[in-house]
Amino acid sequence: MAIANTGGSNKLNLSYKRSKREMDKQEIQELEKIAAKIRWHTVHSIFSAGSGHPGGALSIADILATLYFDIMKINPLQPKWSERDRLVLSKGHAAPSYYAALALRGYFPVDDMVTLRNFDSYLQGHPDMKKIPGVDMSTGSLGQGLSVANGMALVSKFDGSGFRVFAMLGDGEIEEGQIWEAAMTASHYKLGNLTAFLDCNGLQIDGKVTDVMSPLPLKEKFQAFGWAVTEIDGHSIEAIKNAADWAQTIPEQPKLIICRTIKGKGVSFMENQAGWHGAAPNQEQWQVAQNELNQVLLSLGVKQ
Amino acid sequence: MKKMSTREAYGRAITEFGATNQFFVLDADLSKATRTDIFAKQFPSRFFNMGIAECDMMSTAAGMATCGKKVFASTFAMFATGRAYEQIRNSIAYPKLNVKIAATHGGVLIGPDGGSHQCIEDISLMRTIPGMVVLAPADAVEARAVVEAAIEYDGPVYMRFGRSDVPIIYDTENFEFKIGKGKTVLEGNDLTIIAIGDMVYEAMEAAKHLKEEGIEARVIDMCSVKPIDIDLIIKAANETGRIVTVEDHNIIGGLGSAVSEVLAENCPVSLKRIGIMDVFGRSGQVKELAEYFGINAKAIIDGVKELLVK
Ligand SMILES: Cc1ncc(C[n+]2csc(CCOP(=O)(O)OP(=O)(O)O)c2C)c(N)n1
Ligand SMILES: [Mg+2]
Numbered sequence: 001m002a003i004a005n006t007g008g009s010n011k012l013n014l015s016y017k018r019s020k021r022e023m024d025k026q027e028i029q030e031l032e033k034i035a036a037k038i039r040w041h042t043v044h045s046i047f048s049a050g051s052g053h054p055g056g057a058l059s060i061a062d063i064l065a066t067l068y069f070d071i072m073k074i075n076p077l078q079p080k081w082s083e084r085d086r087l088v089l090s091k092g093h094a095a096p097s098y099y100a101a102l103a104l105r106g107y108f109p110v111d112d113m114v115t116l117r118n119f120d121s122y123l124q125g126h127p128d129m130k131k132i133p134g135v136d137m138s139t140g141s142l143g144q145g146l147s148v149a150n151g152m153a154l155v156s157k158f159d160g161s162g163f164r165v166f167a168m169l170g171d172g173e174i175e176e177g178q179i180w181e182a183a184m185t186a187s188h189y190k191l192g193n194l195t196a197f198l199d200c201n202g203l204q205i206d207g208k209v210t211d212v213m214s215p216l217p218l219k220e221k222f223q224a225f226g227w228a229v230t231e232i233d234g235h236s237i238e239a240i241k242n243a244a245d246w247a248q249t250i251p252e253q254p255k256l257i258i259c260r261t262i263k264g265k266g267v268s269f270m271e272n273q274a275g276w277h278g279a280a281p282n283q284e285q286w287q288v289a290q291n292e293l294n295q296v297l298l299s300l301g302v303k304q
Numbered sequence: 305m306k307k308m309s310t311r312e313a314y315g316r317a318i319t320e321f322g323a324t325n326q327f328f329v330l331d332a333d334l335s336k337a338t339r340t341d342i343f344a345k346q347f348p349s350r351f352f353n354m355g356i357a358e359c360d361m362m363s364t365a366a367g368m369a370t371c372g373k374k375v376f377a378s379t380f381a382m383f384a385t386g387r388a389y390e391q392i393r394n395s396i397a398y399p400k401l402n403v404k405i406a407a408t409h410g411g412v413l414i415g416p417d418g419g420s421h422q423c424i425e426d427i428s429l430m431r432t433i434p435g436m437v438v439l440a441p442a443d444a445v446e447a448r449a450v451v452e453a454a455i456e457y458d459g460p461v462y463m464r465f466g467r468s469d470v471p472i473i474y475d476t477e478n479f480e481f482k483i484g485k486g487k488t489v490l491e492g493n494d495l496t497i498i499a500i501g502d503m504v505y506e507a508m509e510a511a512k513h514l515k516e517e518g519i520e521a522r523v524i525d526m527c528s529v530k531p532i533d534i535d536l537i538i539k540a541a542n543e544t545g546r547i548v549t550v551e552d553h554n555i556i557g558g559l560g561s562a563v564s565e566v567l568a569e570n571c572p573v574s575l576k577r578i579g580i581m582d583v584f585g586r587s588g589q590v591k592e593l594a595e596y597f598g599i600n601a602k603a604i605i606d607g608v609k610e611l612l613v614k
Contacts, residue, residue, distance in 0.1 A: 082372065129370070129399050137370055138399040144363040144391055151367020154352065159371075178391075181360035188355075 023241055027070075031237045033300045034104060035065035039266040040293045041100035041113045047286040049117035052125070054270055055277045056170060057097035059201040059234070059261040064101040066240040067166060076106035079133040083161050086136040086152050090145020091170035091199065092126040093278070099123055099132070107134035143176025145169070146196060150185050153194040153254075164248075167196040172204025175213045180225070186254035187226025194254040195247040199234065201263035203274045222256045234259025267292055307469040310501070311408040313444035314465045315339025317451035318376055318406075319346050325455055326350070327374035327404075330365050332358050337467075338378040338408045358383045362391035362403070369401035374455060377403055381410035381464060382423035389429055397433045397460050404454045405430075406463045410440070411552030412585035412593050413502055414467040422585030428557025430462040431530050437483055438530040440464040440551075440559075442504035445474035446527055449481035457483060466552075468590050470502045486533035492520035495546035495608060498537070500526055500559050503550040503599060510604035521608060532562050534570070541571045546611050548576045552599055555579040576611045578604060 038061040046052035068074070072085040089098050096116060103110040108122075115121035122131040126140030137148050149167040156163045173179065186194055198218065206212050215221070219229045228250045232239040240259070247255040263277070264270030267289045281289055318329060319342045333356045335341040344351035354361035358379050365375040377384070384407040385392065396403045412422040430438045437457060441447040447465060454461040473489070489504065490511050499507040504525045511521040522544055524536060541547060547567065549560040560577030567575060580597055594600040598607075 086370075088367070137367070138394070141390060141394040144359075144366075144395050147360045147363030147391075148367035148370070148395060150360075151364040151369070152371055153367075154364070155368050155371040155373055158349070178357075178359045178363070181355075181357035182363070185354065185357070185360055185364065189352075 023238060028237045029300060031065050031069055033297070033302055034069050035062045035237070036293065036296045036300055036302065037104055038065055038097050038100040040297065041103070041110065042096040043267060043281065043286070043289050043293060045096050045100070045113045045116040046280045048114040049280065051117060051280050052096055053093040053278045054096070054267070054281070055203065055263040055273070056091055056199065056201065057094040058265045058267065058270065059263050060094055060168060060197070060199050061097050061265065062235045062237055063168070063197050063199070063240055063259060064097055066237050066244070068101045068105045070241060071244045072166070073163065076134065079107060083163050085164040085166065086149070087166045087168065088137045088145040088149040088152070089127055089139050089168050090149075091142065091168055091173050092139030092145075094168070095125065095127050098127060102132070102134040105134070108132070142170065142173040143178040146179050146182035147185065149194055149196070150182055150189070150191060153186070153191040154189060156193050157191070162193065165194050167194070169196055169198050170204070171198060171200045171202065171209050171215060172212065174198065174215050183222060183225040183227065190252045191254045192251040195244065196254065196256050198256055198258050199261055200258055201261045203263045203272070203277065205274065205277050207274050218258055226253060227256045228253045229256045229258060231258040232260070234261035235265060266296065305471040307471050308444040309467060309469050310441050310444060310447040310465040311337070311339050311467060313447035314406055314408065314451060314463070315342040317448040319343045321452060321455055322347050322350070325374070327376060327455065328352065328368055330354050330361050330375060330377045332356055332361050332379040332383065334379050337380070338406070340376070340378045358388040359391045362388040363395040365403045366395035366399070366401050369396070369403050370399070374402050375404065376406050378406045378408065380421060380423065381407035381426040382421055385426040385429045385462070386423065393433055397436050400435055400459050402458060402460070404461045404463065406465065408465040409467045410464040411466065411501065412580060412597055413552050413590050413599070415590050415593065416587045418587040419584040424552075424554040424580045424585065425557065426464060427529055427551070427553050427559065428561070431557065431562065435459060436530065437461040438464075439483070439527055440500040440529055441527050442501060442525050443470055443472045443474055445472060445476050445479050446481060446525070449479060450527065453481055453483050464501065466502050468502065471505050473505055473508065481527065484528050484531040484533060486528065486536040487525040488522060488536070489525050490521065490523040492522040493544050494520045495548065495611065496522040496524060496540035496544045497548045497550060497604060497608070498524045498526050498540070498559065498563055499550040500529060501552055503552055506599070506601045507550050507604055509601035510608065513601065513605055514608060519608065519612070526559060526563070529559055529562055532566060534566050537563055537566045538570050541567055541573045546574045548578060548604065548607055548611060550599065550604055551579040553579055554582055556582055574611055574614050576607050578607045
């Protein structure tokens with residue numbers, strides 16, 4: 001239980017590096033440890049709550065780790081710092097892994113993760129910027145976050161403060177028409193400071209995105225909307241970091257990073273199963289999941 | 305009597321206050337009609353045309369507001385509160401962001417565009433969102449004051465402006481507006497007419513005619529539909545015993561409902577709601593429509609008399 005409660009984040013101090021040099025092996029491994037911890041707390045908090053969305057939370061753990069512990073210019077001691085980089089978790093149901101990343105980064109106590117979704121907890125079922133330190137926007141209703149990110153990016157440009165804005169989108173979520181309104185807006189206003197991650201885990205609630213309502217082809221569509229697009233393995237820390245750096249080399253266009261991911265990544269029986277989109281593990285399932293997650297932590301040298 | 309539409313007054317007000325307040329203004333390809341074009345000309349860098357994409361506009365305004373900006377977002381009442389209802393609810397109101405939704409063309413008295421554009425549900429939709437302030441000014445002077453109040457208020461505000469030129473009933477000099485406060489514009493003790501928007505002038509006209517027949521009607525401008533002036537309504541109910549509400553809006557969910565709620569809980573008295581009787585609008589000239597839908601001085605006089613014999 002006590003596992004991974006030491007974020008170690010502030011000691012690592014990975015977040016203010018702006019240089020383009022390649023990440024060394026050790027840095028990558030530190031971020032992999034954090035991603036593993038995020039996964040552990042994600043599944044554990046959903047197990048504790050008895051409800052939640054493990055699948056889409058697990059698929060973005062590596063992206064969240066890299067964003068919050070390397071890419072984003074933030075200060076957990078000053079969550080409302082006006083010049084901070086922002087993330088809009090447009091796929092708000094991934095809250096558990098988002099909260100785990102914020103907690104490990106020092107925004108609030110990691111121990112509070114077990115209060116997820118409780119009546120007396122500030123950790124609401126979906127992100128609530130009024131209650132949770134580090135949450136830049138309240139989300140949960142799909143399709144609105146890219147527009148919100150545009151609004152932030154416009155302010156960054158207008159004020160000349162230059163902070164970056166990130167958005168996290170689901171591959172089912174982009175079936176919402178508003179996403180495409182926002183895609184138009186981002187390129188119309190040349191929002192070069194905006195980078196969206198598209199979590200392509202291939203699944204939504206009712207099954208495969210290609211069966212339910214295919215949003216394909218992704219790259220061509222976004223390019224046609226005026227975006228610069230790259231495609232990566234969404235579980236490779238190095239690839240995520242490189243893509244985020246690439247995004248800064250193109251000044252006048254919004255950037256889309258298509259992330260190939262596995263829904264439920266890290267828990268064998270949850271992987272690639274639409275059924276694990278919004279279900280909590282029972283005690284037995286948690287035991288199995290915990291063993292697997294502990295194994296990964298152990299292999300990365302995290303003491304239990 | 306001098307006339308001006310409240311949308312024209314809105315466009316002028318944001319331009320006037322925009323000189324000292326660094327707010328943003330967003331529109332969805334209707335800036336010439338909402339009159340945000342006046343602001344756009346004066347302050348082009350703080351004006352953003354979002355194209356015909358009202359949902360995107362509302363959430364973008366929300367994103368700007370998270371960064372500490374005040375934002376006015378304008379389009380027709382139909383598209384603001386109908387098309388983008390959920391964006392207003394979840395992106396703006398749920399996080400209590402500083403977005404001022406300034407909707408024009410509310411009601412059927414926008415004229416020839418017809419039912420698809422005549423929004424008679426906006427006040428109802430906005431009133432039910434927790435924390436949303438809902439304001440419906442009666443004339444150009446009050447419209448300007450409402451804009452000023454919205455700028456000062458910290459949180460989401462819905463403002464409803466009209467399309468047609470309406471008489472200016474207030475003096476600019478000593479006009480004061482407060483969110484949550486109604487205004488008694490005519491005194492009287494036989495009954496009270498509570499009105500909003502263009503209907504305040506009609507109610508005053510009706511009261512003048514009624515006076516000639518010996519009926520003293522009190523007239524209240526309830527611009528602040530939410531929060532509503534509970535004390536003023538109770539006082540009017542106690543002192544005059546009868547209430548008539550008048551609005552260019554569905555009688556379900558709007559001013560009539562808001563006043564009914566206050567009366568039913570505090571001091572049930574005879575009530576008549578005048579407004580759109582749960583039907584869609586249609587094309588026509590403003591005068592014709594007012595007569596057809598029964599929202600003019602004459603209809604108010606009839607309504608008052610009906611209530612008096614009850
Ligand atoms: C507007 C809206 N419609 C429906 C839902 C319910 N819902 C929650 S998650 C989800 C599927 C999302 O799929 P995807 O974007 O692919 O997310 P992921 O696979 O990353 O979990 C749906 C339909 C919602 N939250 N918001
Ligand atoms: Mg998906």
